[in-house]
Structure formats: structure tokens, C-alpha cells
Amino acid sequence: MENVVLLDGKGRRWLVPVDRGMVKVKGVGAVKTDGLDHLIGSKVQLNRRDYFVMMPSVRDLVETIKRRAQIIGPKDSPIIVFNCSLQAGDLVVEGGAGSGAMTIVLAHAVSPNGRVVSYEVRRDFLKIASGNVERGGLGGLVEFKETDICAGIEEDMVKAVVLDIPDPWRALPTAYEALQPAGHLASMSPTVEQVRQTVLTLRDLGFVDIWTVEILERRMEVNRGTRPSFDMLGHTGYMTFARKALKVS
Ligand SMILES: C[S@@+](CC[C@H](N)C(=O)[O-])C[C@H]1O[C@@H](n2cnc3c(N)ncnc32)[C@H](O)[C@@H]1O
Structure with a gap:
């Protein structure tokens, strides 16, 4: 999987690459992308905010x-x-x-x-x-x-x-x-x-x-x-x- 989606509680979403080290994502901040694909369906905390890690849908x-x-x-x-x-x-x-x-x-x-x-x-x-x-x-x-x-x-x-x-x-x-x-x-x-x-x-x-x-x-x-x-x-x-x-x- 090349990308995952980070979904917040307000329904906002960000497409984030996987296994690229630290990546700066506008609106989220610095994200450690290694192994994100193993967290599909899980809730993660990034920069003190909660996100769900999703497999990208066509809508995403x-x-x-x-x-x-x-x-x-x-x-x-x-x-x-x-x-x-x-x-x-x-x-x-x-x-x-x-x-x-x-x-x-x-x-x-x-x-x-x-x-x-x-x-x-x-x-x-x-x-x-x-x-x-x-x-x-x-x-x-x-x-x-x-x-x-x-x-x-x-x-x-x-x-x-x-x-x-x-x-x-x-x-x-x-x-x-x-x-x-x-x-x-x-x-x-x-x-x-x-x-x-x-x-x-x-x-x-x-x-x-x-x-x-x-x-x-x-x-x-x-x-x-x-x-x-x-x-x-x-x-x-x-x-x-x-x-x-x-x-x-
Ligand atoms: C409204 S946009 C298409 C948006 C696209 N359906 C989407 O979902 O992203 C119209 C596009 O058609 C292109 N276009 C206009 N006339 C064209 C033609 N005769 N042949 C090919 N492309 C054309 C324009 O340059 C423009 O990029």
C-alpha cells in the first residue's frame, strides 16, 4: 500500500504516504509514516490530536x-x-x-x-x-x-x-x-x-x-x-x- 488516509473527528481527511520517514502533512503536522499501513482501522494520536488510519477509498x-x-x-x-x-x-x-x-x-x-x-x-x-x-x-x-x-x-x-x-x-x-x-x-x-x-x-x-x-x-x-x-x-x-x-x- 502506497498511501493511507488520516481521518479526523470532523470528517476531514489527508492522504499520507507510507514508509517515507518523517513527512510534513499540511493541517496535521509532522507524521512518522513508517508502518502506517499496519495500523489500518486503528486510532492514532499525532501531534496531540486523534485520527483514524484508513485504507484510501475512491472518495478519499x-x-x-x-x-x-x-x-x-x-x-x-x-x-x-x-x-x-x-x-x-x-x-x-x-x-x-x-x-x-x-x-x-x-x-x-x-x-x-x-x-x-x-x-x-x-x-x-x-x-x-x-x-x-x-x-x-x-x-x-x-x-x-x-x-x-x-x-x-x-x-x-x-x-x-x-x-x-x-x-x-x-x-x-x-x-x-x-x-x-x-x-x-x-x-x-x-x-x-x-x-x-x-x-x-x-x-x-x-x-x-x-x-x-x-x-x-x-x-x-x-x-x-x-x-x-x-x-x-x-x-x-x-x-x-x-x-x-x-x-x-
Ligand atoms: C472542467 S475541466 C474537466 C474536469 C475533470 N472532469 C475532473 O473531474 O477533474 C475541463 C477540461 O477540459 C479541457 N478541454 C477543453 N476542451 C478540450 C478538448 N476539445 N479536448 C480535450 N480537452 C479539452 C480543459 O483544458 C479542462 O482541463
Whole structure:
């Protein structure tokens, strides 16, 4: 195990490397990392505060990434995995690696023998995304390409194409070509205008089973009185899904 997660009583978490001697962790302080992996599930005291040592979950990986671009977070990414029916061994193409948050979730879904190919136009984002994926121990499953996904997808017979770019409709013709018959298309967009242009293009191209959803998340506060939290995770984006139907010749 390369990393563990330190979890405090307030639900805050830190991904910490294992067996690297003394490491300074921002927000925790100096941590002796040798043998931390043998303490999974245990409570430890570090710098006079209590933490639980956890095996990193996929949520831990996403919530502790170094982020620059807006990410697809834990409210939305599992919906994409479910609706694209992703499983071990699948080949997925992603457009817009950004910080690599969605890439981590896709790689986790297709592990241990699948593959994610992630297209990204910006070299600085590619560096951040690949660092985050490596840090999650998923580097072997992901190939990053510094290329505009709208210019063409090199892979074929792809199980799903997942887009998180400002103009997804431009990538749909190449996505259609790359997908296997009945393959899945998922696209995340923050605005209604983007959704409309995406859906109209999907219809023109002959995709079927086209639908769009927004997910809102409200947690419960369980105390002496139990009620929904006043804060909720509201609008992040709309997810549009579709499937490739073959054209009748
Ligand atoms: C919102 S971010 C993606 C965030 C990512 N889904 C995540 O969870 O971390 C959008 C990214 O798409 C990239 N991008 C925009 N147009 C692109 C294109 N045509 N091909 C590839 N990448 C593109 C941007 O540089 C940016 O990094």
C-alpha cells in the first residue's frame, strides 16, 4: 500500500504516504509514516490530536486531490459510472482530464484490467491530472494524450466516452465513430444552453436513449433532533446520457 488516509473527528481527511520517514502533512503536522499501513482501522494520536488510519477509498482519493479545474465530484461521478455500466476490463475514453478527478473514478471502475484514455488540451492540467492519478495508485490503467478530443479519437470499440469540456457537441461525431455498438456517451455541462446543443446534436447523429439529469445532495444532521442539513450541494452541472445506435444503410 502506497498511501493511507488520516481521518479526523470532523470528517476531514489527508492522504499520507507510507514508509517515507518523517513527512510534513499540511493541517496535521509532522507524521512518522513508517508502518502506517499496519495500523489500518486503528486510532492514532499525532501531534496531540486523534485520527483514524484508513485504507484510501475512491472518495478519499477524489476529495484529497490537488485541483485546478472544476472537477466532477462524488455527487455526480458515480452516476456516470452506473449509467455507462462500467466494469472491470472496459475501455473508456475521457475528454477533458482537468484535475483528473473523474479519471480516478473511471480508472477505479475499470480496474484491474481495463483502460482509460484521457484527452486534454492543456499541458499544465495534464501534469496535475497525471500526478493525482499516480498518487491514487491508478497510473497503470490510464493513458493521457495531449490532444483536442474534437479532432479525433484514436481508439475504437470503446465502451463509453465521457466528456467534460465546454463544447461537447463538437466531440460527438468522433465519439460516435469510436464507440462500440450500443456504447455509452456521458457529457457533463454546467449550463442549459450547452445541454440543448448537446442533445440536438446527439439526435442528429442517431444516438438513442438520450436523457439529462441534475443531482442535488442534502445530508442529514443526526443529533438530539434529526433534520436535513441547512446547507446542500446544489447545482454543479447537468449530465446527459445517450447510447450509440447503428445507422440503417
Ligand atoms: C472542467 S475541466 C474537466 C474536469 C475533470 N472532469 C475532473 O473531474 O477533474 C475541463 C477540461 O477540459 C479541457 N478541454 C477543453 N476542451 C478540450 C478538448 N476539445 N479536448 C480535450 N480537452 C479539452 C480543459 O483544458 C479542462 O482541463
